[in-house]
Amino acid sequence: MSPDDPPEIQVTVPPELQVGVYANLAAISAQTPHDFNLDFIQLVPGVPGEPPDAVVVARIKVAPSFLMPLMQALATHQTTIENQLRAMRDQEGGEPQ
Numbered sequence: 001m002s003p004d005d006p007p008e009i010q011v012t013v014p015p016e017l018q019v020g021v022y023a024n025l026a027a028i029s030a031q032t033p034h035d036f037n038l039d040f041i042q043l044v045p046g047v048p049g050e051p052p053d054a055v056v057v058a059r060i061k062v063a064p065s066f067l068m069p070l071m072q073a074l075a076t077h078q079t080t081i082e083n084q085l086r087a088m089r090d091q092e093g094g095e096p097q
Contacts, residue, residue: 021040021042021057021058022042022057023040023041023042023057023058024041024042024043025040025041025042025043025054026038026039026040026041027039027041033064034063034064035061035062035063035064036061036062036063036064036067037059037060037061038059038060038061038062039056039058039059040056040057040058040059040060041054041055041056041057042054042055042057
C-alpha cells in the first residue's frame with residue numbers, strides 16, 4: 001500500500017442494527033453551522049380524514065463537509081441500480097415485475 005492509498009476500514013454492524021429500519025420520508029435541519037440533523041421517518045397512513053402517523057426511526061447528525069460526498073455516493077449508487085434495471089428490462093424485452 002502506497003502512502004497515497006486510503007486506509008482500509010473494517011466496518012462492523014452491531015447485531016441490533018443488522019435488520020435496519022424502514023423509512024419513507026426524511027427531514028433535514030441545521031441547528032448550528034457545524035452540523036446537520038438527518039431525520040429518517042416512517043410515515044404510516046392512518047384513518048381517512050386523520051393525519052398519518054410519522055415516527056422518526058433514526059436521527060443522524062453529520063458535519064456539513066460530509067453532505068456532498070454522501071450525495072455523490074447516493075447518486076452514483078442510484079445510477080448503478082438504474083443501469084442494472086435497464087439492462088434487465090432490455091434482456092427481458094419489457095418492464096421488470
